[in-house]
Amino acid sequence: MSPVREPLLVLIPFAPDHLARLNAAHDVIYAPDPRSRADAIAGAAKDVRAVLTHGTAGLSAGEMDALPRLQIVSCYGVGYDRIEVPAALERNIMVTHGPGTNTGSVADHAFALILSTVRCVPESDRAVRAGQWHEARRSAPELSTLRLGILGLGAIGRAVARRGALGFEMSVGYHNRNPAADAPYAYHAGVLDLADASDVLVVAAPGGAATRHLIDAQVLEALGPRGYLINIARGSLVDTDALIAALHAGQIAGAGLDVVDGEPVVPPALLNAPNLVITPHSAARSPTAEDNMTVLALKNLAAHFAGAPVLTPVPEWARRLG
Template sequence: MKPSLLVLIHLNDASRASIAATFDVIYAPEPAQREAALATHGAQIRAVLTNGTTGLGVADIERMPRLELISALGAGYENLPVEHARSRGIVLVNGAGTNDHCVADHAFALLLAVVRDVPQLDRATREGVWRDHLPMRPNVSNKRLGIVGLGHIGTKIARRAAGFDMEVGYHNRKPRGDAPSLRYFDSVEALAQWSDFLIVATPGGAGTRHLIGEAVLAALGPRGFIVNVSRGSVVDTAALARALAAGTIAGAGLDVYEGEPEPPQALIGLRNVVLTPHVGGRSPEAITASVDNFLDNARRHFAGEPVLTPI
């Protein structure tokens, strides 16, 4: 008999079919479906598949007495009650490393789009406006790139920056011994002051909420650009809107923002911001890798073996 799995996130048909070969799947990506699933199947559920944004609450965990495995499909797990789950002996895993290349690609796509003003140039071209009537935009190459969070994704962003002949600095809680060629800054504000461009790739959660606020944006300066591919909570949206409107910084590219999935009303009317709907980690390759990683973790757990990517 296959173990029961509660799925709290949207999955494509291929992913659902792959998972259904191993689990008795209870698919509940919407809040009303979640409530119905817990009411009907809570006593039988042994595993939950979610993500960092959707998470899983303590109250819901308590409605699943047989729960023994919680998986975040991607790397983030900021909305999982980690300590509570551990106190119950529940194993927690995530998808660390499965979508790093996709997110790093998207970070550079946003950086190029906002610095080179690609969306506005596309619009102007469709309206018949020739280049002589448009402002010139700066290079991306040979600039200083600051990375906030030099984890798996931040490291891959740094590798891409090397292809653009960029000087790279970073901020972590402490320096990384395996990145001697990169310049370490002990504060985000100092990193921003040094940087031409700032890419935010740090984990979300209470510890990084509004890490990027007025002081950091002021330090980045009127020629600076910021890209966020981490979590919307890391950037103070109101402070960013003020900085963009006042010219405190030159522009922003955001794949994540506070209040998702609702678009950020303070930003959508500004021409110097490029927005995408939290798709940085989504590609056919990344989703397949994430699902395969979940299934590998699940098979190992239910076989009594150590999981591959524990939280």
């Protein structure tokens, strides 16, 4: 007798090969855009017990209530800030995520943004294509002469720090809520202190209400006209209006962003900044990371429906489980 295939509501886009892997294990209800999502939750998905989403697409308390049989929300990737975890806890809905699945990809992308921004790669490329070979040649800092500051020394922050220190011989400082006893980097007690001591400030902290607009006008002023802001975490950590003003006024030297508050909508004034490099929240997208995230999501779902402990509950659920 074949095992029962559990229906799975998928709220995020997938490439065909990864979608096929999900379909091999589950009866997938695929709703990766707002309209299909609303239609599925109101109809075909009403009886599902499992949802697959990510930190940007999230899942609201109201949507949980519209799925009365829901037992587990599997988050594809590390961040889960738009999944209403307190509501899930109240309803005894398990929430899992993917710590460690995309660390290397995101850390690599951080340096793609750092090098592109500091070494003026996009501007030089555009100028050469426009026939301005000599105009495109400019002097840009060597990374080994720059101080790297990391906001959030989690797995991704540590991977960025290692690349900076060992690969580019950068001096490294960081800020966490508490110092990390095993970190060989300079600890700064506040974000302002870290910005003031950094030439390149990498945002690698979790999103959510507690960190919203942690990078504000004061922090950007402390970073200064020779400083670069790199965000590979969540757009909500940066005050976009303050960043727009700082970029256009030359208050900072430049910014490299993989995330923007309110994405995929990006303010035109931000896009018009000449000293900006921006990518479409793609830092976690590599074949290795995508494979890791898909495999772990499926393992968490399989464990839950087999009555076994899930592998990677979100911290709030881990604390409840003890």
